[in-house]
Amino acid sequence: MAAPLQRKVPSLTLSEINQSRKNELLAWVKDTGVKLLQINGQRKYGGPPPDWFGSPPPSGTEVFIGKIPQDIYEDKLIPLFQSVGKLYEFRLMMTFSGLNRGFAYAKYLNRYSAQKAITVLNKYEIQMGCHIVVCRSTNKCELCIDGLAPSVKECHLLPMLQELTTGVLSISLHPSPFKRQRQLAEVKYISHQAAAIAKKALVEGTLCLCGDQIEIDWLKPNIKQELRSSSGQAIPKILSAGGSCRDSLNEELSEPADCHKLPMLGSMLDYLNLQCEKQQLGRPQFFTKCVQSNPEGWLQFWYHVVIPRYLSPFSGFVWIKPDDSGLEDNEKAKNVVALQLLGALGCPVV
Numbered sequence: 001m002a003a004p005l006q007r008k009v010p011s012l013t014l015s016e017i018n019q020s021r022k023n024e025l026l027a028w029v030k031d032t033g034v035k036l037l038q039i040n041g042q043r044k045y046g047g048p049p050p051d052w053f054g055s056p057p058p059s060g061t062e063v064f065i066g067k068i069p070q071d072i073y074e075d076k077l078i079p080l081f082q083s084v085g086k087l088y089e090f091r092l093m094m095t096f097s098g099l100n101r102g103f104a105y106a107k108y109l110n111r112y113s114a115q116k117a118i119t120v121l122n123k124y125e126i127q128m129g130c131h132i133v134v135c136r137s138t139n140k141c142e143l144c145i146d147g148l149a150p151s152v153k154e155c156h157l158l159p160m161l162q163e164l165t166t167g168v169l170s171i172s173l174h175p176s177p178f179k180r181q182r183q184l185a186e187v188k189y190i191s192h193q194a195a196a197i198a199k200k201a202l203v204e205g206t207l208c209l210c211g212d213q214i215e216i217d218w219l220k221p222n223i224k225q226e227l228r229s230s231s232g233q234a235i236p237k238i239l240s241a242g243g244s245c246r247d248s249l250n251e252e253l254s255e256p257a258d259c260h261k262l263p264m265l266g267s268m269l270d271y272l273n274l275q276c277e278k279q280q281l282g283r284p285q286f287f288t289k290c291v292q293s294n295p296e297g298w299l300q301f302w303y304h305v306v307i308p309r310y311l312s313p314f315s316g317f318v319w320i321k322p323d324d325s326g327l328e329d330n331e332k333a334k335n336v337v338a339l340q341l342l343g344a345l346g347c348p349v350v
Contacts, residue, residue: 021071029075036074056291057110062106063117064103064135064137068102070095074092085117087106091106122134143186143198143202143216143217145215148184150182153173167189167195172186186219271338272338275347286305288303288333290329290330303316307341314344320333
């Protein structure tokens, strides 16, 4: 006996489902007035949001969101992550076809809200059978380019990467641990966002550097440690405000520097440049940004200094207090940092 014929029920394709989700997103944007900006493979809300006043949030306030269904958008995600704390920024990674890439980043006002998001929303069932992952975002700023030919030099690679990407701070070449007779480049960027955009541009673009099968990825901690061990490089030491050495690239000078007690403050930057020239280290490149102030009027500056021929860059934080010396706050911060670097380089300060 023949089996009875079954009537076929038409099913929606992924593109049809996605179009429905897009329509819901557009309706939500219209109703709420939320502004989304799409650039470089990501769609961003905030950074800062419209009602934001003051400096950006400190480090440790961003969370990574993974395993997002590809047809889920900001109309579902932003309200969900706003339910645990005030959002400073939300970034959803996008494909060219208009689907999300399965992950996003949410930055909060403070670390407490970020931790609450991890506690409350990790393994949250955002769609039937789909549980998202929420964890602390790691501020990765370094890429590795593996498979470079032995003939490639830093002086060749740097201008090429500066043309293809933005925010390059430093480059160092090492014998590749994975490819015989090849080199691996360690490339540091000014921020995680700059590094992420650079990684996307380099992976999706065509990078010709006289080498075959060039691979571009994040520089993982174990690879970085292996490169340091094989080259015998020691981690450079940064002087604290008290003058003691610390084995860290990200030390905060916790006590504000009293600028009036610093000798030759107005000339510290010039003096550092002179000493670096004498030691043939190259002219230091400074990146500074004011990140916060305290009730007493002190300003905290983040700094990152690259000395071209020194082993590694210097990063950290300094406090300065504005006064009537005539120097801009940014220049004053550079001079305070220059004084610390002079000590780290073993230069006499008179």
